[in-house]
Amino acid sequence: MKQYKIKKNKIVTLDYKVTDADGNIIDDGHIPFEYLHGNYQGIFPQIEKALDGLTVGDKLVLQLARNAFGEFDDDLVLVEDASLLPKDIKLGSIFTLSGEELQLSSNINSSLIEAGLVFKEVYEDFGKPMIYRVTDIAEGKVVLDGNHPLASMELCFDIKVANIRTATSEELNKFHMNGKDTKVKKKKRKG
Template sequence: MNTEVIKNTVVTLDYNVTDSDGELVDAGKEPLVYLHGGYDDIFPKIEEAVQGKKVGETIKVKLQPEEAFGDYDEELIQIEPRTSFPKELQVGMQFEGAPEGSDDEEFIIYRVTDIADDKVVLDGNHPLAGMSLIFTCTVTAVRPASADELAHGHVHSDDGDEEHCH
């Protein structure tokens, strides 16, 4: 059994993510399972680093913002009237909306970042946008992908959960 990460294998990674100051951003409580080989299941730079590695090997990858969640985009900040929102509103809540000037098909998730007297500040950036991230991962399992997984371009969980398929 080949335990090397190659194209069309399903890879399980134990991982954590810190910012450039070493602050933990994602503790990786659940292992990351993805289909290896250019399926856009994981950031390309991480996939590149994991290529050819074997079970038990640890990799550390530094991602610049453009290689991770993108640069911070000031235009994705919107200020809306407080009256447009439900009464129970808290910072951190998320709403789906279309960015101004886009057609209505383009929905992004906005997070409430501030609530003033009659205004609500929404941020459509990913919470990790604009940050350099250090991704440390250990390969814990490698298996050949099934024909089904290759056809769909992503991993299927063992419990037959197909909800991610389009």
């Protein structure tokens, strides 16, 4: 059986674990990570570069800098009056900001506001959504945080190459047709 090396246009499956600088587990990697290798933006460039040329069974430990998910920005933390939010809010509801006032879209319905819910704000200037999480609710106030949950965290990736195969023409065409179809698949573990 031929042993492939990781290189451009190979589908790579990784077993992994991600920890923070203190060794706390951020992602236990219980579902393997699969991506198309070759600068297709499906993985951090530093990790992809370090994986280049490895074979099945090879292991790698790699630290990512604090800015891998961006620096924490206090301006992206909003404290809003809970009365501005519906009592029953749906995970993933979309809202927009104008000035200091929070304006919610009218198509919101669901359970109740709780820490960990996610909202999207659409920036008209950039035309792409900004994700906000409800991180705290207290005394009639709701804290919305637009920072990535891993912002300003040093991360350690402990990686083992589980599988390498040649990408099918269908997989390559799918990528090339839409320019950046790099949705990473998490494969179900057998057993």
